[in-house]
Amino acid sequence: MSGHSTYEPKYAAERWLDKRLPIVRFGVDFMGFPSPRNLNYWYAFGGILTLCLMAQIITGIILAMHYTPDVDLAFDSVQRIRRDVPFGWLLQPMHAVGASMFFLAVYIHMFRGMFYGSYKNPRELLWIIGCLIYLVMMATGFLGYTLPWGQMSFWGATVITGFFGAIPVVGESLQQWLLGGYSIGNPTLQRFFSLHYLLPFIICALVGLHVWAVHHVGQNNPIGIEPKSKSDTLPFHPFYTMKDAFAIAVFLLIFALFVFYLPDALGHADNYQRANPMVTPPHIVPEWYFLPFYAILRAVPDKLMGIMLMFGAIAVLFVLPWLDTAKVRSMRFRPITRWFFIIFLVMGFILGWCGANSPDDIAIPIGEHGMSFKWVSRIATLYYFAYFFPILPIMGWIEKTKPLPDSITKAVLSGDA
Amino acid sequence: MLKTITKAFATVAIASTSLFAISIPAKAAGGGEHKIEKQNWGFNGPFGTYNRPAMQRGYQVYKEVCSSCHALEHLSFRHLGDKGGPFYDAEFPNPNDNPVVKAFAKDWTVERIDQDSGDPMDDTGIPADKFPDIFPNAIAAAASNGGAVPPDLSIIIPARTGGADYIFALLTGYDSDESHDGVYHNAAFPGGAIKMAPPLFDDLIEYADGTKATSEQMARDVTEFLAWSGDPKMEVRKTVGFATFLFLFIFALLLFMTYKEVWKDVEH
Numbered sequence: 152m153s154g155h156s157t158y159e160p161k162y163a164a165e166r167w168l169d170k171r172l173p174i175v176r177f178g179v180d181f182m183g184f185p186s187p188r189n190l191n192y193w194y195a196f197g198g199i200l201t202l203c204l205m206a207q208i209i210t211g212i213i214l215a216m217h218y219t220p221d222v223d224l225a226f227d228s229v230q231r232i233r234r235d236v237p238f239g240w241l242l243q244p245m246h247a248v249g250a251s252m253f254f255l256a257v258y259i260h261m262f263r264g265m266f267y268g269s270y271k272n273p274r275e276l277l278w279i280i281g282c283l284i285y286l287v288m289m290a291t292g293f294l295g296y297t298l299p300w301g302q303m304s305f306w307g308a309t310v311i312t313g314f315f316g317a318i319p320v321v322g323e324s325l326q327q328w329l330l331g332g333y334s335i336g337n338p339t340l341q342r343f344f345s346l347h348y349l350l351p352f353i354i355c356a357l358v359g360l361h362v363w364a365v366h367h368v369g370q371n372n373p374i375g376i377e378p379k380s381k382s383d384t385l386p387f388h389p390f391y392t393m394k395d396a397f398a399i400a401v402f403l404l405i406f407a408l409f410v411f412y413l414p415d416a417l418g419h420a421d422n423y424q425r426a427n428p429m430v431t432p433p434h435i436v437p438e439w440y441f442l443p444f445y446a447i448l449r450a451v452p453d454k455l456m457g458i459m460l461m462f463g464a465i466a467v468l469f470v471l472p473w474l475d476t477a478k479v480r481s482m483r484f485r486p487i488t489r490w491f492f493i494i495f496l497v498m499g500f501i502l503g504w505c506g507a508n509s510p511d512d513i514a515i516p517i518g519e520h521g522m523s524f525k526w527v528s529r530i531a532t533l534y535y536f537a538y539f540f541p542i543l544p545i546m547g548w549i550e551k552t553k554p555l556p557d558s559i560t561k562a563v564l565s566g567d568a
Numbered sequence: 569m570l571k572t573i574t575k576a577f578a579t580v581a582i583a584s585t586s587l588f589a590i591s592i593p594a595k596a597a598g599g600g601e602h603k604i605e606k607q608n609w610g611f612n613g614p615f616g617t618y619n620r621p622a623m624q625r626g627y628q629v630y631k632e633v634c635s636s637c638h639a640l641e642h643l644s645f646r647h648l649g650d651k652g653g654p655f656y657d658a659e660f661p662n663p664n665d666n667p668v669v670k671a672f673a674k675d676w677t678v679e680r681i682d683q684d685s686g687d688p689m690d691d692t693g694i695p696a697d698k699f700p701d702i703f704p705n706a707i708a709a710a711a712s713n714g715g716a717v718p719p720d721l722s723i724i725i726p727a728r729t730g731g732a733d734y735i736f737a738l739l740t741g742y743d744s745d746e747s748h749d750g751v752y753h754n755a756a757f758p759g760g761a762i763k764m765a766p767p768l769f770d771d772l773i774e775y776a777d778g779t780k781a782t783s784e785q786m787a788r789d790v791t792e793f794l795a796w797s798g799d800p801k802m803e804v805r806k807t808v809g810f811a812t813f814l815f816l817f818i819f820a821l822l823l824f825m826t827y828k829e830v831w832k833d834v835e836h
Contacts, residue, residue: 411809423727
């Protein structure tokens with residue numbers, strides 16, 4: 152951790168412990184971490200995400216005690232949890248809705264990082280570890296969605312594992328190896344359950360690295376300049392613990408709204424139908440948090456090309472720190488790029504909208520035939536990639552940024568932070 | 569500046585959420601011409617509860633009409649007497665003791681293994697038994713129903729886009745009882761062609777509570793019963809939800825005041 156320890160043991164017992172295992176010192180220094188004094192509520196999502204991860208693990212461990220990973224029993228065991236297991240009616244929707252809330256928070260957290268340039272020197276690794284967490288989260292979310300063994304579970308898994316089959320030469324054998332057979336069956340469900348239980352702990356480890364990295368380089372802030380003096384920062388506790396705690400309580404209100412009053416609003420009715428390999432649902436749609444990538448996948452007619460674009464859409468995030476050539480971090484001082492970013496955000500939502508609809512349906516009724524979702528998603532996909540290249544590198548070179556404040560303290564006191 | 573950006577974020581978020589809200593159900597409905605009318609169910613809304621007499625009549629409709637083809641895979645007889653269930657009796661907190669539930673269980677035949685000979689035998693149900701399967705397997709079910717497997721009804725309402733409104737619209741959506749090659753026209757069914765014959769006619773059954781059994785009344789009652797069967801813990805969930813909201817709201821308020829207190833000497 153950065154900085155010198157300010158901890159002074161007050162009692163003999165503390166001194167005794169501090170000499171042998173400075174765990175209290177570690178905790179005190181950790182919580183006293185100097186944080187820029189101008190962090191806004193968008194910075195509360197780190198804390199919110201920690202809560203989401205804990206909530207998923209705790210509810211998940213209890214659900215795993217009652218769930219049965221067997222193609223003949225999985226669907227019934229989920230119903231049994233909802234009907235007969237004490238508080239199962241609460242835990243099951245908490246876990247299912249919790250996944251959505253987790254992704255909601257992670258998207259806000261990522262867009263916040265992109266807006267304030269939190270991926271720039273010296274935070275490239277911090278950002279990359281974050282991208283890794285997101286990638287493992289996606290895998291965990293996908294694996295978890297197959298476990299209830301409903302129609303969407305089964306067919307979603309069929310579509311996603313089919314991606315691997317499209318890889319040239321090794322695709323088919325790779326797909327069989329992943330599935331444990333020629334098609335999705337009991338071996339698939341059992342390994343998916345095992346991995347779904349494993350991956351959250353890998354996320355925990357990555358979160359440890361992520362937090363370590365942020366404590367080493369320090370938090371970025373809305374104006375994107377480094378703290379220079381002591382007056383630029385505040386100790387994390389109690390200033391940001393209290394601010395984050397309030398933000399978490401508000402987030403929990405939204406969480407509770409879905410868990411108690413709209414538990415099925417984010418899911419799909421077809422997943423209340425038992426998986427049936429003989430009946431394909433009319434529309435196979437993934438969970439909402441995968442919809443933008445699903446739209447990118449379907450934007451091109453060639454399967455392999457679509458898969459490469461879809462994985463490319465995630466891969467490009469990893470090199471974002473080197474694509475954005477601007478020295479100024481925060482979009483607040485980048486008057487033009489800021490609008491490119493807002494369009495990028497809108498395009499993300501448009502891709503989600505396209506992913507939820509059939510590619511050939513009409514999205515916008517203009518012209519003689521109207522514009523299909525396929526074409527809307529093609530335009531949005533093009534912009535998605537164009538934002539990373541060439542918009543960001545070029546804007547970094549040509550944009551005239553606004554003057555940066557001298558220090559965080561000055562910006563705060565003049566009301567600009 | 570912060571305000572403009574926050575506003576831009578918020579506008580985008582709200583606009584896109586409403587886009588999702590509109591687009592997802594519209595697509596999922598299947599794109600047919602069928603119209604599902606919204607009904608004013610007592611279980612709608614944040615304080616909605618199930619109508620107990622309607623559920624009880626609905627069970628009678630299920631038993632006397634639907635159960636000739638449709639199973640309730642995820643229900644046991646004892647669930648009928650659970651707290652929040654149609655035949656809950658506060659005097660019998662353990663539904664296995666509830667005499668009404670016991671009597672209903674007796675109406676059904678379940679398969680057991682004879683404990684002396686080990687041979688399969690038929691027996692009358694007890695509250696702990698599950699509702700029995702109607703057909704031995706899906707092939708038999710399809711063979712007796714013109715090739716269409718009658719779906720399980722215990723979670724039919726969450727399993728259909730439109731939920732209770734859809735099931736009610738389906739049950740009341742037949743315009744004639746004439747079939748073309750075993751297929752009936754139903755305005756609510758996606759595609760309009762359904763293999764289930766119109767199941768409900770006026771005065772098809774005689775309600776135990778004396779309510780007049782019009783086909784619409786029966787459709788309404790059985791939908792109420794199936795809504796409970798699909799989401800039996802809805803009432804407790806909403807009650808706990810309200811308490812949770814109240815708690816979180818006050819808690820958030822207190823945290824906000826604490827936050828302001830902690831920051832009061834810091835200019836920001």
